[in-house]
Amino acid sequence: MxxxxxxxxxxxxxxxxxxxxxxxxxxxxxxxxxxxxxxxxxxxxxSVAAYEHAAEEREFMRAVVAGLADLEAGREVTLAEVKSDLGID
Structure with a gap:
């Protein structure tokens, strides 16, 4: 843009x-x-649509950066652990 x-x-x-x-x-x-x-x-x-789209992109990118920081810091869980925590078989 x-x-x-x-x-x-x-x-x-x-x-x-x-x-x-x-x-x-x-x-x-x-x-x-x-x-x-x-x-x-x-x-x-x-426009409101453009503002909302940009806000969603920023929020997504912040989540990606936070996820990458978690990986680098060793804060990760396995798929099996997630399924167990959520009660999914």
């Missing part, structure tokens, strides 16, 4: 004038919009 500066940088004044257009652009382009004030970035606007 790369910002295209020619399309995805929007002054706050444009957002105030036509918020629907800016929101629709973000949703249709599947990219965030960088909101600026006096030429400086002040906020990022993105």
């Amino acid at each position: 790369t910002v295209r500066f020619s399309e995805d940088v929007v002054p706050l004044s444009d957002l105030k004038i036509n918020p629907g257009r800016v929101i629709r652009h973000s949703a249709e382009a599947h990219r965030p919009v960088l909101l600026t004030s006096r030429g400086r970035g002040v906020a990022v606007l993105q």
